Amino acid sequence: MPPSYRRPPRVAVGCGLAALAVLSAGPAWADPAPSFAELLSRLDQTPATLEAEALTQAAEARVRQARVRPNPTLGLEVDSLFGTGPYSGTGNAEAALSFSQDLELWGRRAARIEAARADAGAAAQQRDLAAVDAAGRLALIYAEAEAAERRAELAEESLTLTVADARAALALVEQGREPLLRGIQSESEAAAARAARDEAQAERDAAFARLEAVAMLTVPVTGIDASLLDQTPGVAREATTAAPTVRVAEAGRDAAERRIAVERIRARPDVNASVGLRRYEAEDATALTFGISMPLPLFDRNRGNIDAAQAEFRAAEARLMGARQEAQADRAAARARLAASSSRVGAADAGVASAEEAYRLSRIGFEAGRISQLELRVTRAGLINARTSAVDARLARVRAEIDLARQDGRAPFQGDQ
Numbered sequence: 001m002p003p004s005y006r007r008p009p010r011v012a013v014g015c016g017l018a019a020l021a022v023l024s025a026g027p028a029w030a031d032p033a034p035s036f037a038e039l040l041s042r043l044d045q046t047p048a049t050l051e052a053e054a055l056t057q058a059a060e061a062r063v064r065q066a067r068v069r070p071n072p073t074l075g076l077e078v079d080s081l082f083g084t085g086p087y088s089g090t091g092n093a094e095a096a097l098s099f100s101q102d103l104e105l106w107g108r109r110a111a112r113i114e115a116a117r118a119d120a121g122a123a124a125q126q127r128d129l130a131a132v133d134a135a136g137r138l139a140l141i142y143a144e145a146e147a148a149e150r151r152a153e154l155a156e157e158s159l160t161l162t163v164a165d166a167r168a169a170l171a172l173v174e175q176g177r178e179p180l181l182r183g184i185q186s187e188s189e190a191a192a193a194r195a196a197r198d199e200a201q202a203e204r205d206a207a208f209a210r211l212e213a214v215a216m217l218t219v220p221v222t223g224i225d226a227s228l229l230d231q232t233p234g235v236a237r238e239a240t241t242a243a244p245t246v247r248v249a250e251a252g253r254d255a256a257e258r259r260i261a262v263e264r265i266r267a268r269p270d271v272n273a274s275v276g277l278r279r280y281e282a283e284d285a286t287a288l289t290f291g292i293s294m295p296l297p298l299f300d301r302n303r304g305n306i307d308a309a310q311a312e313f314r315a316a317e318a319r320l321m322g323a324r325q326e327a328q329a330d331r332a333a334a335r336a337r338l339a340a341s342s343s344r345v346g347a348a349d350a351g352v353a354s355a356e357e358a359y360r361l362s363r364i365g366f367e368a369g370r371i372s373q374l375e376l377r378v379t380r381a382g383l384i385n386a387r388t389s390a391v392d393a394r395l396a397r398v399r400a401e402i403d404l405a406r407q408d409g410r411a412p413f414q415g416d417q
Contacts, residue, residue, distance in 0.1 A: 033208075035226030036142050039215045040411055043134055046216060052130035059116075059123035066116035069109065072101045075276075091281060096289060098276030106268045115258040122251035128409065129244040135411035136402040139228065141207075141214045143398040146224045148200075148207035150391045155193070155200035158384045161359075162186075162193040165366075165376055189377070229394035231413050233338060233401040243327035244409045246320070253316040260309040267302035269294040327407060334403035341397035348390035355379070355386035 033039075043049055074097075081093040166186035208221040242250070274291040362379040365371040398412070405412040 032223045032225035033142075033145075033211065033217070033221040034215075036139060036228045036413070037226075039138060039142065040135060040414070042215070043131065043138065043411075046134055046138075046214070048130050048134045049127075052127040056120070056123045056127045059120035063113065063116040063120050066113045067109075069104065070102045072099060073272075073274075074099055075274075093279075093281045095279040095281075096276055097278075098274045098289065098291070100272050100274035100291070100293075103271045103273055105271050106265050108265050108268075108270075111258070111261045111265050115255070115262045118251070118255035118258040122248070122255045125244070125248045125251040129248050132244050132406055132409055132411070135414075136406050138214055139398065139402050139405075139412040141211050142224075143228050143395055145204075145207040145211040145221065146227060146229050147391050147395045148204040149224055150229070151388065152197070152200040152204040154384060154387050154391070155197040157387075158380075159190070159193040159197045161380055161383075162190050165363075165380065166190045228398060228413065229391070233342075233397065233404070233413060241409065243323075243331065243407045246323045246327050247409075249316070249320040249323035253313070253320050256309070256313040256316040260306070260313055263302055263305045263309045267297065267306065269297055330403065331407040334400055334407055338397065338400035338404055341393060341400045344393040345390070345397055348386070348393040351386045352383075352390050355383040359383040 044053070077096045077098070079094045079096075082088070086092055166189065170186060211217070212221050241247075271292065271294045274289075274293070276289045276291075278287050278289050280286070359379045359382070362371060362376050366376040402412045405414070
């Protein structure tokens, strides 16, 4: 028998099989994470939604403050006392007690209230958009964690298949039907599969950690049972309302328009009316006093603030125009990606079925000695790649559903909110 086909020592083969058995061992995972629907119900407790809600409450508080009238002013003035001559002491003193109030003419208060309401409306739209974005981010992190888990399972399965093929190859080497090189190659492939499995498990653990952080889970995630990747998105419908980003831009434009009115009214003088009593000690007499005061708009007519408010309004108009164009394009793109990804999922599933059958037949042929180890390796790699492609296709479908849901202003895989 040629040297290259010498039967390897039984000790070497036994050690290889033992090592492969160790390589195939992996940790068991249990305790699944809550379902996406359950996590979605807790979304109002996440930092992003809490921040948006707090900002909305702050804007509503400013509306209440805008309704409040300015405080009146109480004044006391005493003249002609502790001087010289007839004004020594307090005999000729004059004391005036006055009460003054800003009249808030020219619609100043109404404009202030309307501007505060517009800001509160913009804050509410931002809150709704934040909730939609938070739901989309949660869906993506959840789907990525599930995909990472499936890739880890595929890596484990690949290791199992590689070990099984290696054992078959080592058995043929021991029988002298294959050269020693084939056994060494098999053990090398098994070691590479083990490294790939370890890497996939590390990615899975990292994805679980991200899910724990985003969903604010107190118990470590060790698995996902309620699948989001296998959920089929609903049939896309024509949009009946504007996208959340457009509504935010519209609210911002309205708020900017209200600020122009506020700045224009501020250019008009503040009128203050006062009423009071004046006491004349020398005559032992008392008289009423009335007064009207206002600044003369000779130097400051608030032109800079008016121009700034008008420029901000033009900027808000431009943002709205861009938001409408982007929303229209993004919705069309999301619909197209969702349709394409759904077709890709079907094709990937069909590819998995074909690859499974090809590997089954290759394994039978290899054990019967009709095909080579290289051909078996190719069909095994094709099977793993097909299953990985099926996971990737489902993850792409989730991403497309997230994009479309954001344009609809709803949570992914949920009906209209």
